[in-house]
Amino acid sequence: MKAIILTENGDIDKLVLKEIDKPVIKADEVLIKTKAIGINPVDTFVRKDEAYVKRKLLIAPGEQMILGWDVSGTVVEAGKDVTEFKVGDEVFGMVKFPGHAKAYAEYVAAPESHLALKPANISHTEAAAATLAALTAWQALVTNAKVKSGDKVLIHSAAGGVGHYAVQIAKYFGAYVIGTGSGASEEFILAQGADEFINYGKEKFEDNVQDADIVIDGLFGDHILRSIDAVKRGGRLVSLIAFFEGEIAEKAKAKGVQTYRLAVESNGDDMKQIADMLKEGSLKSYISDVFSFEDIPAAHEMVESGKTRGKIVIEL
Ligand SMILES: NC(=O)c1ccc[n+]([C@@H]2O[C@H](COP(=O)([O-])OP(=O)(O)OC[C@H]3O[C@@H](n4cnc5c(N)ncnc54)[C@H](OP(=O)(O)O)[C@@H]3O)[C@@H](O)[C@H]2O)c1
Structure with a gap:
């Protein structure tokens, strides 16, 4: 699968597109085929700063660094202990924050307890925005x-x-x-x-x-x-x-x-409250710019301006 690897802390040139293996899910996780990814200021802080990497990414020894926590997509595989979601479900959430969610990828392994069903009346782009x-x-x-x-x-x-x-x-x-x-x-x-x-x-x-x-x-x-x-x-x-x-x-x-x-934390129950509001239209995502997967470095540059309106989302 395609993924954007962070080769080392630094500028946007350290975000490099690579072909890597799909993640292997744990018993309580689902594998999401990514449709959209949200970008946040913290992505850029972690990209630049090793201390943030240690605090937020919790990288296992030998692992490749992959940024990103906000994902919306389709469940293509479910672990044996997963009870809430099944293959084919459209889900979204802020995954493994703090932790190494590796969301800048075509497939993301996500604990079911971090997710909610995407309301049918909103797009994956709007859902990926309404996460972190x-x-x-x-x-x-x-x-x-x-x-x-x-x-x-x-x-x-x-x-x-x-x-x-x-x-x-x-x-x-x-x-x-x-x-x-x-x-x-x-x-x-x-x-x-x-x-x-x-x-x-x-x-x-x-x-x-x-x-x-x-x-x-x-x-x-x-x-x-x-x-x-x-x-x-x-x-x-x-x-x-x-x-x-x-x-x-x-x-x-x-x-x-x-x-x-506040240090925001992954929480499926909170995600479900947000999903309910999105469903009834009392919460709406405003997306000022959409980038392609290959353009994640450009999306980082835009977020770093500190002047973005609403959200910036990557579509796959
Ligand atoms: N602790 C946590 O868990 C947590 C979680 C999420 C975010 N954060 C932090 O919270 C901050 C906001 O995050 P975000 O995602 O909302 O960032 P963002 O989308 O990048 O915020 C950009 C907005 O900030 C406004 N802005 C800039 N300077 C301002 C000022 N002096 N007064 C009022 N508005 C100003 C800009 O409006 P104008 O264009 O009108 O200036 C722009 O619309 C970031 O520092 C982020 O790292 C922390």
């Missing part, structure tokens, strides 16, 4: 922050992969949603359902919002410190990037803010 990014939004808002009707929720990077799902999920739970983005993203963010938009190029979000029940922050630098100013006393702050230590932890504690440093 949608799960992150779900686990941030629902698992961690326990969003509820009437909550005021500030979502940073609301035009991005995680952000556009987060806006829709928060609205689904009845929250009042404020999204941040550049001026060019205003229309898009409001179209996802946000009640208010803040242009980070024109104003400081913390001047505008100081009483959020929940803030979701995935930006680098002092952004998280500023986000503490935007949460109300006793509110919830979910960080996708910064860790709550040192000055950040102290500032949050002084304000009684409940802090969560």
Whole structure:
């Protein structure tokens, strides 16, 4: 089968197309014939950085590195302990995260506990998009922050992969949603359902919002410190990037803010909740660009710009 191997950590030229053997499934796994693959910022972090490889990929000795976790496709083989899925089923999910899922390949071995059935009314491309990014939004808002009707929720990077799902999920739970983005993203963010938009190029979000029940922050630098100013006393702050230590932890504690440093994890039950929302149309994937399998390096370059809208997906 075709796979994109990461020959060593580095630039996009280290992503090389190769012919390798199909994976062999374990008893609790299915073999998926890949139809679409989602690309995320973490793919590029892991590509560049050996420390990320060790943390996220958990590579066995002698194994070839293959990036990718987000997959949608057809089950072509099922292990003897698999009960939920059968050959011919269309499935999707974020597989083995953290771990070595090897999703940049024509066939992917996936534990059944990481998957959901793809709703028939959405394409594999839309499904592959709604995996790591949608799960992150779900686990941030629902698992961690326990969003509820009437909550005021500030979502940073609301035009991005995680952000556009987060806006829709928060609205689904009845929250009042404020999204941040550049001026060019205003229309898009409001179209996802946000009640208010803040242009980070024109104003400081913390001047505008100081009483959020929940803030979701995935930006680098002092952004998280500023986000503490935007949460109300006793509110919830979910960080996708910064860790709550040192000055950040102290500032949050002084304000009684409940802090969560999310590390998204594969979870078939959460995937099924996302599948239900996709099926009923309360969650939609926005896909700004589609690349071919051979063009995965170009997709990495685009994600690294930090300016992509919604999701970027690979179609096979
Ligand atoms: N911890 C975890 O488990 C986890 C999981 C998933 C993602 N993450 C992290 O969360 C972050 C978001 O992920 P993603 O997949 O959504 O990334 P993404 O799709 O690449 O996000 C791109 C978006 O960020 C927006 N943006 C850039 N700078 C901004 C700013 N200063 N204020 C507001 N918006 C800004 C851009 O909007 P404009 O074009 O309008 O500027 C763009 O639409 C990444 O850093 C990612 O690594 C962490």
